[in-house]
Amino acid sequence: MIAPNLVIIAGTGSKSGKTSAACRIIEQFRDAGIAAVKITPHQHETTRGLTEVDRKPGYDIFLETNPETDKDTSRMLRAGASRVYFVRATDEYLSEAFGMILESVPAATPLVCESAALRYFIEPGLFVIMTSVVSHRTKDIRSLQRLPHVEFELESLSAGMELPLSFHNGRWICWHYGR
Numbered sequence: 001m002i003a004p005n006l007v008i009i010a011g012t013g014s015k016s017g018k019t020s021a022a023c024r025i026i027e028q029f030r031d032a033g034i035a036a037v038k039i040t041p042h043q044h045e046t047t048r049g050l051t052e053v054d055r056k057p058g059y060d061i062f063l064e065t066n067p068e069t070d071k072d073t074s075r076m077l078r079a080g081a082s083r084v085y086f087v088r089a090t091d092e093y094l095s096e097a098f099g100m101i102l103e104s105v106p107a108a109t110p111l112v113c114e115s116a117a118l119r120y121f122i123e124p125g126l127f128v129i130m131t132s133v134v135s136h137r138t139k140d141i142r143s144l145q146r147l148p149h150v151e152f153e154l155e156s157l158s159a160g161m162e163l164p165l166s167f168h169n170g171r172w173i174c175w176h177y178g179r
Contacts, residue, residue, distance in 0.1 A: 001095070004125040004171035005107060010116035013138035017130040017154030018114045019072040023079035025112050028163055030080030035105050038072050039087045039094065039115035047071065050086055054100055058093030061100060062086040072114065082109075095121040108170040119144055125172035126165070130154060150174050 007025060011018040019038075026034050049066020050073075064073035064084040076084045089097040094117055105111055116139070119127055127147060132154040157163070166173045 001099075001121065002123045003102065003111070005105075005109060005111050005167075006122065006124040007110075007112045007126045007128060007165075007172055008116075008119050008122070008124040009112065009114050009128045009130060010119060010141060010144055011130040011139075012132070012141060015134055016132040017152070017157070019075055020154060021128060021130050021152060021157070022072075022112050022114050023075055024157065024163055025165065026076055026079035026081045028165065029110050029167055030082075032110050032167055033082045034080070034110040034112060035083050035085075036073075036076040036081040037085045037087060037098070037101055037111065037113040037115070038076065039089060039098070039113060039118060041090055041117065042088070049074070053085070053104075054097075056093070056096075059087060059089035059097035061097060076112075081112075087115075091117055091120075094118060098122065110167045110172070116141060116144060119147060126150065126174055128152060 009018050009021050026036055049064060050062040051065055053061040053063050064077050064086055067074050067077040073084045073086045085101050087097050127149040129149050129151045164175045
């Protein structure tokens with residue numbers, strides 16, 4: 001499946017800047033009505049503010065409505081996303097779950113998703129890999145690094161700097177390649 005309106009963000013581990021990058025992209029494109037998705041294979045406890053959208057064997061989809069927590073989805077909402085989905089899905093059902101979200105987001109709407117695993121199922125308009133000198137629980141993402149991507153280091157993204165991205169005619173454009 002190809003989704004030119006989609007940015008997928010992966011990282012070299014926890015604290016590599018995945019959510020920070022997603023929030024920076026959201027802030028930069030909030031006027032375009034950008035939507036966001038956080039995908040996890042882990043069975044996190046649902047919290048106040050998550051409204052169930054769909055539940056099937058292998059996945060759950062929620063809509064975040066509470067911008068007042070420290071959760072990644074709340075941070076995305078505070079950054080200005082028009083809507084934020086939280087998905088718990090096993091790899092076997094990830095494509096089906098994300099397909100449900102794509103059906104609810106118009107094709108010309110910019111969409112940012114924090115999920116390394118989704119890249120194995122979908123060809124996004126842009127694939128970002130975040131790195132950081134302070135990453136914890138590092139992950140082996142060499143197979144993802146072989147795919148076309150741009151790489152940003154969390155520490156080199158200054159707060160006021162505009163990211164080298166644009167969104168035109170339903171697709172992402174990046175003028176920063178490699179490291």
